[in-house]
Each structure stands twice: as structure tokens, then as C-alpha cells.
Amino acid sequence: MxxxxxxxxxxxxxxxxxxxxxxxxxxxxxxxxxxxxxxxxxxxxxxxxxxxxxxxxxxxxxxxxxxxxxxxxxxxxxxxxxxxxxxxxxxxxxxxxxxxxxxxxxxxxxxxxxxxxxxxxxxxxxxxxxxxxxxxxxxxxxxDTAFHQTMPAHAYRYAVPEHLYTDHNVRRYGFHGTSHMYVSRKAAVMTGLPVEDSCWLTAHLGNGCSTAAVVNGESLDTSMGLTPLEGLVMGTRSGDVDPSLHNHLARTLGWDTQRIETVLTKESGLLGLSGLSNDMRTLIEAREKGDERATLAIEVFCYRLAKSLAGMACALPRLDGLIFTGGIGENASLVRSKTLDYMRLFNFKLDEAANQKCVRGEGGIISAENHPRVLVIPTNEERQIAIETLALIDAHA
Incomplete structure (x- = not known):
């Protein structure tokens, strides 16, 4: 055939x-x-x-x-x-x-x-x-949201009145599901672990960014919520902010909700912090030339990412590895090392030569020997979508 x-x-x-x-x-x-x-x-x-x-x-x-x-x-x-x-x-x-x-x-x-x-x-x-x-x-x-529908209620519910959930579907959904699914399954194959008996922290880092806790092939938590704005610092998205920031900006600057949403989704994140670019490659180059705002943007990005990954660990019974993927996750060795520097309690340590080697589609294990496993796995959302499409066609054949 x-x-x-x-x-x-x-x-x-x-x-x-x-x-x-x-x-x-x-x-x-x-x-x-x-x-x-x-x-x-x-x-x-x-x-x-x-x-x-x-x-x-x-x-x-x-x-x-x-x-x-x-x-x-x-x-x-x-x-x-x-x-x-x-x-x-x-x-x-x-x-x-x-x-x-x-x-x-x-x-x-x-x-x-x-x-x-x-x-x-x-x-x-x-x-x-x-x-x-x-x-x-x-x-x-x-x-994008389907993979995260295995989250338990204590992970996906917001602490808001019940009717907002039951009548208006206000809850956490999560996104980048095809990517988190693909790389966590790929990691199990790479390490010889059964998908159904493996535990991963995953970080999808591109212009949009999210983390997830994947246990036995299922998502138990993720950083994005009702919308893709919740969670990490991203290219142009703020990620988590004080919920009262909207009221503060409306009161003090007279902004309407549309203006506030535009600022938080299109003018914030790495772009807002650096005043330079939403592209991590540009910021790393600027950092090397001494640009203070680019340096701060990278530092905030990595610190917030480390905090999120540490929080995701609450959903894991054990840790088989941490996976970096997405354009930034697959190419920015500086981001990988800085993020893990903020997670010292987890005893992560990188093999620096392996970390530097993982760029432009090159993946692999980058952790030092006798330390928790860290992997770079190029994501392939198109292939995951094709896999799921063919599986559905086969199931209905």
C-alpha cells in the first residue's frame, strides 16, 4: 500500500x-x-x-x-x-x-x-x-485546546463565582496542545520510556509561549488559560499581570478595554520590555552589545519561564525530563541555560557543548551526566496534525 x-x-x-x-x-x-x-x-x-x-x-x-x-x-x-x-x-x-x-x-x-x-x-x-x-x-x-482537556478541575478552574463557569465557560483551556503532545511523545521514544509511564515538563517557546506538565501522555496542567494571554512573557504578549491592571489603566489613562487588550497582546512582552523587538535573536545580539533593556527583557523572560516550570512540577509524580521546543526553545542556548540557572533546587546542569550544538533543527539530550534529563526536541505541529487526521480516518474506515 x-x-x-x-x-x-x-x-x-x-x-x-x-x-x-x-x-x-x-x-x-x-x-x-x-x-x-x-x-x-x-x-x-x-x-x-x-x-x-x-x-x-x-x-x-x-x-x-x-x-x-x-x-x-x-x-x-x-x-x-x-x-x-x-x-x-x-x-x-x-x-x-x-x-x-x-x-x-x-x-x-x-x-x-x-x-x-x-x-x-x-x-x-x-x-x-x-x-x-x-x-x-x-x-x-x-x-490546540483538546490535549489539555485531561486537566483536573483543580487545575482548570478559576476561583470565580460558579455561574461564570457553568453559564459562560470561564475556565482555563490551554493552547499549543499539538506541540506539547508531539514533543512529550517524542521524548518518550528518544529515552526508551513508555508514553503511558513517563512524566515531562514541556516548554513551547516561540512568539507565543506556554509550559505544560505531561504525565503518562496526558496534560495535567498548562500555563495558558481562558485565552493565550495568560502565563509566560511572550513576543508581544504580557503574560500574567495583576488582574486589576485593566481598571488601573482605565482610571488613570482613560483607556477603554480594546486599547488595553491591544497593549497587552501586541505591544508588551519582549517587545514592550526591550523597546526594540519581539524577536529573541535580535535581543540576544543587542545584549551582547550591552543593551540594558534587551538584557532585562531576556532576564524577565527566563525568570518567569523558570517560575512557571517550577509550578508545573506540582502536577508531576516524578520528573523524567524537561523539554525545550519552539523557535526560541530549539535555538536559544542562552535562554535554556539562564532558565535552568533559576531552577537550582531541581539540580539541573547542562552539558554546555551539547547545549550550544542544539540549534537549527538539531535536537538531543543537553543535560550533564548524573543530572535530571533536559532535552531539546524540534516540534512538528504539522506532522502531529497529520497523525491525528490519519488516525481519525482509520478509525472511521
Missing amino acids: SSRNVLVINSGSSSIKFALVNEDSEQFPIQGLAERLGSSDAVLNWQLGDEKHVAQLHGADHKEAFERLLPLVQKASQGKLTGIGHRVVHGGAHFTEASALNREVIDVIRRAAVLAPLHNPAGLIGIEAAMALYPELTQVAVF
């Missing part, structure tokens, strides 16, 4: 990120990004093997972008496309696993948009466009 291909789609409000995943190949036959959709400078970038291509889309919307990119995918898959997997950010408490897309599932995703107003409507645009063009293919929604 020939190996199967799944098209993985991550649709944003003005973009479509896509990758063709073959179940038997580590490399994506084709991957790309359609961006600035709806504007005159809309563009499609894609990589076919080692060749990079670009095409102007001139005002194309999502459906028109799909009409342009899908023939490329069909050609790369030699006409053998088994299914389409869609990343959906928020499934609320309704979805605990991937679900085949139908009108009922789409309606639930639409209702959950109140919890993710920036993400779910954008995801639905991609879903509707792909289903219109490929009505005969099985299409699957894979939810």
Missing part, C-alpha cells in the same frame, strides 16, 4: 500556512504561506523540495488563495491526497480530540469564537474554503 498524504492547513485572518505531510517521509513534499490576503500585495510563497517559489495574488481572498495553492499540492502529492487537517485554536470544553468536520462541528467552532475572536473566525474561513473546493475529502479539525 502506498504511503498517504495529508494537507495540513493553518488559516489566519489574512494568511494560510500549509504543508503536505507524507506519513513515510520526514520532509514535506511542499509547504508554503499565502499572506497579506485581501490586500493588493497578497502573495503566495512555497517551497517544493529545495526550490523556493513566489507568486503575486493581487487582492486574493482565502478561497482564491486556496484555488491557487491546491493544484500545487495536488501535483506534489501526485493526485493522492488522503485528507485535510485543519488547525483550530479553540475547541472550548467540547472537543477532547480531533473531529471530522461537518456542519455540527463547524457550528461548535463558531460558537467557541467568543473565546478566541482573533483565531477561530480565521480558521473557519480556511475550513469553509477548503470544504467548498474538496467536498469529497475527509477534513479534520485538530484543536
Whole structure:
């Protein structure tokens, strides 16, 4: 039987990120990004093997972008496309696993948009466009929140009046679930441990950042909450702040809730602290040149990350390892070492040569001998989405 291909789609409000995943190949036959959709400078970038291509889309919307990119995918898959997997950010408490897309599932995703107003409507645009063009293919929604639905109530409940939970779904959900699932399972394979008998601290660090406690293949706690704003310092997001900050800013500066939300989600984090950039690479370079604000931003980032990981340890019966992943986690050796310096009580110690070596897709164990295990594992959310899509297709075969 020939190996199967799944098209993985991550649709944003003005973009479509896509990758063709073959179940038997580590490399994506084709991957790309359609961006600035709806504007005159809309563009499609894609990589076919080692060749990079670009095409102007001139005002194309999502459906028109799909009409342009899908023939490329069909050609790369030699006409053998088994299914389409869609990343959906928020499934609320309704979805605990991937679900085949139908009108009922789409309606639930639409209702959950109140919890993710920036993400779910954008995801639905991609879903509707792909289903219109490929009505005969099985299409699957894979939810960022689903993996964290195994959290116990004492981890996901906020200490607010009961009716806010029961009537309005105010609780912690968590995100980056596909990444936390992928790297924790990969770590078990790498270390020869059964997934169902392994305990990990995971840190997904990119422009968005989150930690999780994964026990026996299940998430028992995570740092993000009702929205992706809770938790760690991120590229442009503040992470945790005093809940009364909103009132303080409204009273003293006259800001409305929209202005406050914009500041906390788009103007804070590494960018707000440094006044320079939300990109950790830029900040590390500035730190090396003596930039005090960049230095502080990195220090705050690492300290808050260490605090979160230490707190996540409350959910673990034992620790089999700490995993770094995501663009920062996989490439910033300075962030890894500084974070663990703040966790001295855990007895972490890095093999500095191994730590320096883990960049640009190179993973492995970076802890010193006879110290708790620390791993760098490149995440692969597209492959995890493809895995879950194929598993659902097989279950319904």
C-alpha cells in the first residue's frame, strides 16, 4: 500500500500556512504561506523540495488563495491526497480530540469564537474554503485546546463565582496542545520510556509561549488559560499581570478595554520590555552589545519561564525530563541555560557543548551526566496534525 498524504492547513485572518505531510517521509513534499490576503500585495510563497517559489495574488481572498495553492499540492502529492487537517485554536470544553468536520462541528467552532475572536473566525474561513473546493475529502479539525482537556478541575478552574463557569465557560483551556503532545511523545521514544509511564515538563517557546506538565501522555496542567494571554512573557504578549491592571489603566489613562487588550497582546512582552523587538535573536545580539533593556527583557523572560516550570512540577509524580521546543526553545542556548540557572533546587546542569550544538533543527539530550534529563526536541505541529487526521480516518474506515 502506498504511503498517504495529508494537507495540513493553518488559516489566519489574512494568511494560510500549509504543508503536505507524507506519513513515510520526514520532509514535506511542499509547504508554503499565502499572506497579506485581501490586500493588493497578497502573495503566495512555497517551497517544493529545495526550490523556493513566489507568486503575486493581487487582492486574493482565502478561497482564491486556496484555488491557487491546491493544484500545487495536488501535483506534489501526485493526485493522492488522503485528507485535510485543519488547525483550530479553540475547541472550548467540547472537543477532547480531533473531529471530522461537518456542519455540527463547524457550528461548535463558531460558537467557541467568543473565546478566541482573533483565531477561530480565521480558521473557519480556511475550513469553509477548503470544504467548498474538496467536498469529497475527509477534513479534520485538530484543536490546540483538546490535549489539555485531561486537566483536573483543580487545575482548570478559576476561583470565580460558579455561574461564570457553568453559564459562560470561564475556565482555563490551554493552547499549543499539538506541540506539547508531539514533543512529550517524542521524548518518550528518544529515552526508551513508555508514553503511558513517563512524566515531562514541556516548554513551547516561540512568539507565543506556554509550559505544560505531561504525565503518562496526558496534560495535567498548562500555563495558558481562558485565552493565550495568560502565563509566560511572550513576543508581544504580557503574560500574567495583576488582574486589576485593566481598571488601573482605565482610571488613570482613560483607556477603554480594546486599547488595553491591544497593549497587552501586541505591544508588551519582549517587545514592550526591550523597546526594540519581539524577536529573541535580535535581543540576544543587542545584549551582547550591552543593551540594558534587551538584557532585562531576556532576564524577565527566563525568570518567569523558570517560575512557571517550577509550578508545573506540582502536577508531576516524578520528573523524567524537561523539554525545550519552539523557535526560541530549539535555538536559544542562552535562554535554556539562564532558565535552568533559576531552577537550582531541581539540580539541573547542562552539558554546555551539547547545549550550544542544539540549534537549527538539531535536537538531543543537553543535560550533564548524573543530572535530571533536559532535552531539546524540534516540534512538528504539522506532522502531529497529520497523525491525528490519519488516525481519525482509520478509525472511521
